[in-house]
Each structure stands twice: as structure tokens, then as C-alpha cells.
Amino acid sequence: MLLATWNVNSLRARLPRVLEFLETHRPDVLCLQETKTAPGDFPHDELTEAGYVAVDHSTGRWAGVAILAPAAEPPRDVVRGLPGEARPDEARWVEATVARTRVVSLYVPNGRALDSPAFDDKLSFLEAVATRAAALAGPPLAVAGDFNVAPSDADVYDPALFTGTTHTSDDERALLDAVLGTGLVDAYRRLDAVSPGFTWWDYRAGHFHKGLGMRIDLTLLSPELAARCRRCGIDRSFRKGPRPSDHAPLLTELG
């Protein structure tokens, strides 16, 4: 099984690249974040033409998540929204079952600044993720998406620059550790303890081409899936070319 996750920063703007991605990799699952689609405005027809079925959680201008799978093995038993999340209107969590694996596509709030009310929402969202992950433990589970947390200093191009900002704080990392404490495994780090594995680069000042990024998009696997994980990597070609997202897709292969 090939499972991919990608923050596309507007599905409308990125649809040509998403179709290109589906054609190139033919994933068995594609988790999308920041679709920014309004309810009823999700491009189901275009994805159907590409051979995929999507289940989406969409509220309009911001956020928005979805899970795509081939029509032959479509997503089933959809759950929209994360129990206990502070802002249920923001469409940051969707679950579905694909081929006996429970799949989550999530988009953790950015948090803006450590002293912002949005940061409290971010922490409570991560807390709710840990609670839900514990409830889902048992069957094969893959929790994939934009966590908006760099798990360690090795996941940031210059940790000193991020002192006092979001994405690297002790509070965020402690809650991400709580999610991992439910038994989930960070697929990328399990296979590669050294490489940065950046998935996001600022659009500005040529950061991508200078290698100045962060690893904030993760695929977390339940233990039996982690044991089957053969490869996990970033396709940087989708951060290049016409109208790229500021995130690159993360691909995880399960044997």
C-alpha cells in the first residue's frame, strides 16, 4: 500500500498538480490538507475522472481536509471532525477506512504566536488528537497530515531562529509526544534517523532552493503498520514547477 499526505494550500489552485501527482504515483491513499474548499465546491468530478473517490471535510475559506482512494477500494465509514476539538467549524480532521486500514487526514492549527489565543486552540487540538488516537488504537491505523509541529530540533533548518515561536515549543512537542505515546510511530524518522526530511519551505526569499525548511508533515503508523513500512520519503519535485504548494508530499510505502 502506498499512502501519501500533502498540504496543497488550496485544492482549487493546486488541482493540476494533484492530478499530476495521482498519475505519477497512483497512491492507494492520498490525504490532503488545506483544501480551502467550500462545502459543495469540492472537485469530485475531476477526481472521479482520474479514477479516485474523495471524502472531504470542507467549511470554506480556510483549512479543509480530505482522503482520496482509487475507485476500486474507496474510503468507507467516514467520520468528519475531531471529538473535543476547540473549533469544530474549522474542518481539520477526517477519518475513513481504506482496505482495512483506518486512515486520518489532519491539519493541526498553526497557532500563530505563543501568546495568541490561537495557540491555546492548537494545544487543545493536539490534546484531542492524542485522546482520539488512543481510542482508535488496536486495528491498523495511519494518522497523516500537517501537524504544524517540528518533532525535534533536527527537523528545523535553524532551531535558534524559532526560539520563542510556534512549531518548536516544549508545549507543542510534549503533546506530539503524547500522540506518539499512544503507540504510533513516526514513519519517516523510523527509517531515517539523520536526514532533515523537510516537507515545508517558506515561499519567500528562495528558502526552498536554499534548503531552509521544516519537517512538519508526518505519517504516524500503528505498530503493525510501522513494521510493514518499507520506504518513506518526500517528493520534492512537487515543490518545484508551476504553482507549487509550499509543502511537498510525503509518501509512505507499506509492504
Place this chain on the structure above:
DNA sequence: ATGACGTCTTGTAGACGA
């Protein structure tokens, strides 16, 4: 460098992203 870039909007400037 307090910006840079990209996307969105009962839009054309401001909010948001990370």
C-alpha cells in the same frame, strides 16, 4: 529586515499561513 510569497475574499487591502 518590521519584508520577502501565495491564496483567499459580499475583494482590489488585509487576513492568514508557518
